[in-house]
Amino acid sequence: MNTVREVEIPTGSMKARGPEVAPVTSGRADVSFEVSLSMGSTANNITEENTRRTPGEEQDDSLDDGSDGETWVFYRERKEWADITPVPQDDGPHAVVKIAYTEAFSDVYDYLRAVVAKGELSERALYLTEDAINMNAANYTVWQYRRKILRHLGSELEQELNFCREMIEMNPKNYQVWHHRRVIVEWLGDGSKELKLTEIIFSQDAKNYHAWEHRQWALKTFKLYDGELDYVDRLLEEDVRNNSAWNQRHFTISQTTGFTKEVIQREVEYTKAAITKVVDNESPWSYLRGVVQHCEGGLASVGDLWEWCQKMYDEGQCSPHLLTFMLDLMEDRMERQPDLRPSLLKRCLEEADAVGYVISLPPSRGQQTVALEMAMNSDNFTGVLTYIINS
Amino acid sequence: MSGGEYPFLRARHVKYFRRCLQVLPFTSVTFDTSRMAVLYFALSGLDLLDGLSELDIKERQHIINWIYSLQILPGNDRDEQACAGFRGGTTLASCRGKSSCDAVSQLDCGHITMTYTALASLIILGDDLSRVERPAVMAHVAALQCPDGSFFSTRGGSENDMRFMYCAAAICYILQDFSAINTTSATKYILNSMSYEGAMGQGTHLEAHGGSSYCAIATLHLLGKLDSSLSRTQILGALDYLDTTALRQFVLSTQDPITGGLAKYPNSNPDGLHTYLGISGLSLLRKDDLKPVDPALNISQQALSHLHQLHKNISKNPTVPC
Numbered sequence: 285m286n287t288v289r290e291v292e293i294p295t296g297s298m299k300a301r302g303p304e305v306a307p308v309t310s311g312r313a314d315v316s317f318e319v320s321l322s323m324g325s326t327a328n329n330i331t332e333e334n335t336r337r338t339p340g341e342e343q344d345d346s347l348d349d350g351s352d353g354e355t356w357v358f359y360r361e362r363k364e365w366a367d368i369t370p371v372p373q374d375d376g377p378h379a380v381v382k383i384a385y386t387e388a389f390s391d392v393y394d395y396l397r398a399v400v401a402k403g404e405l406s407e408r409a410l411y412l413t414e415d416a417i418n419m420n421a422a423n424y425t426v427w428q429y430r431r432k433i434l435r436h437l438g439s440e441l442e443q444e445l446n447f448c449r450e451m452i453e454m455n456p457k458n459y460q461v462w463h464h465r466r467v468i469v470e471w472l473g474d475g476s477k478e479l480k481l482t483e484i485i486f487s488q489d490a491k492n493y494h495a496w497e498h499r500q501w502a503l504k505t506f507k508l509y510d511g512e513l514d515y516v517d518r519l520l521e522e523d524v525r526n527n528s529a530w531n532q533r534h535f536t537i538s539q540t541t542g543f544t545k546e547v548i549q550r551e552v553e554y555t556k557a558a559i560t561k562v563v564d565n566e567s568p569w570s571y572l573r574g575v576v577q578h579c580e581g582g583l584a585s586v587g588d589l590w591e592w593c594q595k596m597y598d599e600g601q602c603s604p605h606l607l608t609f610m611l612d613l614m615e616d617r618m619e620r621q622p623d624l625r626p627s628l629l630k631r632c633l634e635e636a637d638a639v640g641y642v643i644s645l646p647p648s649r650g651q652q653t654v655a656l657e658m659a660m661n662s663d664n665f666t667g668v669l670t671y672i673i674n675s
Numbered sequence: 676m677s678g679g680e681y682p683f684l685r686a687r688h689v690k691y692f693r694r695c696l697q698v699l700p701f702t703s704v705t706f707d708t709s710r711m712a713v714l715y716f717a718l719s720g721l722d723l724l725d726g727l728s729e730l731d732i733k734e735r736q737h738i739i740n741w742i743y744s745l746q747i748l749p750g751n752d753r754d755e756q757a758c759a760g761f762r763g764g765t766t767l768a769s770c771r772g773k774s775s776c777d778a779v780s781q782l783d784c785g786h787i788t789m790t791y792t793a794l795a796s797l798i799i800l801g802d803d804l805s806r807v808e809r810p811a812v813m814a815h816v817a818a819l820q821c822p823d824g825s826f827f828s829t830r831g832g833s834e835n836d837m838r839f840m841y842c843a844a845a846i847c848y849i850l851q852d853f854s855a856i857n858t859t860s861a862t863k864y865i866l867n868s869m870s871y872e873g874a875m876g877q878g879t880h881l882e883a884h885g886g887s888s889y890c891a892i893a894t895l896h897l898l899g900k901l902d903s904s905l906s907r908t909q910i911l912g913a914l915d916y917l918d919t920t921a922l923r924q925f926v927l928s929t930q931d932p933i934t935g936g937l938a939k940y941p942n943s944n945p946d947g948l949h950t951y952l953g954i955s956g957l958s959l960l961r962k963d964d965l966k967p968v969d970p971a972l973n974i975s976q977q978a979l980s981h982l983h984q985l986h987k988n989i990s991k992n993p994t995v996p997c
Contacts, residue, residue, distance in 0.1 A: 385701065424828075
């Protein structure tokens with residue numbers, strides 16, 4: 285029943301080799317990179333794959349998918365491969381975690397094994413790797429072999445960048461495609477297309493970790509910082525909760541102007557404005573803390589932060605981010621100005637009820653007083669306070 | 676499913692992992708080079724579910740043999756040893772017999788994550804690690820460390836980051852030989868990866884992330900550098916802060932009531948990774964009568980005791996390989 289079938293592979297070799305781009309799939313907007321301690325370094329997320337068509341995926345239902353009508357021919361039936369004896373996979377007598385390979389998959393990989401064993405570095409082997417990658421873009425050894433061939437043939441690398449872009453757009457959360465991209469860009473010594481590429485990916489998923497990592501690498505390697513802060517501004521205008529963009533803001537400033545006094549002041553104002561829009565979102569609060577950490581005078585030394593917080597608090601705002609930030613401000617001031625400790629600790633105590641659901645102080649008020657007095661009189665004030673807050 | 680309490684579908688998850696050990700559908704083909712990792716998720720998951728007894732002695736032995744069959748056994752040549760370790764699958768394994776050319780050995784290399792998951796799987800199955808080529812595995816780990824302290828995954832070229840650092844630390848801990856790691860540069864890399872958010876990214880300046888923070892902290896722990904590097908109370912020992920009931924309900928809401936297994940989100944398809952990590956998380960919360968897990972090595976505490984026993988045996992008799 286399962287004899288030679290005509291099946292389609294969306295971007296296979298044979299003829300569709302140019303810049304035809306397979307449909308760009310939409311990534312989901314989450315940060316997950318499926319920490320691949322998990323998966324070596326592979327892996328798209330399976331759950332995503334089930335919601336979209338991937339090259340080489342189950343072919344039974346792909347005959348009528350309306351793609352360019354290209355017909356798949358098995359390698360074993362191709363004249364130009366007649367000189368090669370395919371090498372089957374050897375999984376041993378009692379394999380575990382087997383995969384139900386399709387016939388087309390086994391055919392491609394049988395020929396791949398054959399050319400690898402032969403040490404063949406040729407154009408046709410290059411095309412073969414493209415089919416192998418289309419069927420499993422997470423197979424890092426195929427990518428390594430492909431790079432070996434490209435090197436050997438002195439292939440046109442601009443064309444390789446196009447192929448790589450297509451692969452990235454189809455597999456935006458796959459480690460191998462991004463790594464390949466980086467190697468090719470390094471070989472070319474030209475990072476001019478990288479910012480644009482990552483922007484395409486961010487337009488589908490503004491938090492794609494791979495793309496951010498790639499962008500930071502390109503910015504650093506090719507010194508492309510001009511305009512980066514404006515780009516981050518645009519992303520934050522689109523979504524002020526985009527933690528990746530806040531992180532990029534911190535990165536960009538640290539690599540360019542640095543956190544000078546003026547920059548800190550500017551960033552504090554910028555972040556305060558953002559917080560007013562989304563007081564319950566943690567990202568700008570974290571960034572604010574990150575910015576003022578660069579200030580030699582500590583958290584409390586920047587402008588009117590305390591008054592600004594106090595005003596929000598008085599207006600009834602009780603976001604846990606506001607309350608913990610106020611506690612940080614108080615702690616910082618107490619650390620620097622021991623004479624303020626009695627009055628500020630009293631204030632901490634008063635707010636204990638309000639922040640009780642965020643930070644667990646000892647349960648009874650008596651215990652709290654003892655604990656806080658202990659902190660006040662200790663040489664290791666911050667240490668004790670941290671202990672209390674965490675106990 | 677919506678609302679109410681979700682029951683924990685233990686028996687179905689046992690079956691799910693049993694199926695993972697046999698055959699995965701073609702939609703899982705991206706795991707073709709990571710089958711060892713899938714094996715490990717299934718075995719460690721079965722262990723936490725107290726379901727390893729489902730595998731009879733013969734089946735266990737077959738699995739152990741399969742794992743060892745993926746170990747690369749190099750000669751004494753240092754370059755060859757750098758390409759040693761365990762593979763994650765057999766994609767290129769059969770090329771070796773067909774050719775003597777170096778091209779194959781450079782492509783058919785061990786992978787650091789597969790080496791870690793192979794060793795962890797062997798421990799879970801009660802193996803004594805006596806067939807592990809220790810010098811070659813150590814040469815493989817040593818060859819993968821970058822000047823910045825982080826690790827590559829494989830000799831043939833890969834990205835380098837915190838994930839592979841963790842795998843290196845786990846391998847060295849299991850084999851009780853830290854000579855392959857420059858721990859000073861590794862620790863420096865980890866601390867440089869701490870972002871303003873107070874947690875770690877995959878590298879310097881990258882966004883802090885739960886996954887990389889876990890890898891970073893577990894690495895410091897395995898290297899014995901945790902207390903000297905980080906203030907423990909800031910990051911760890913904080914399980915009390917979690918709303919464990921809500922967490923459990925979320926994890927259970929991702930169960931697939933028909934096939935078993937857990938997914939990343941409710942109403943999506945389960946996979947071995949999320950099934951294992953979900954169950955492992957419940958074990959950390961001491962829920963659902965699961966065996967306790969060791970959070971640093973990601974094996975049950977029972978499997979860890981077995982490993983510690985092996986460690987005692989080597990220290991008693993250093994000539995016996997661990």
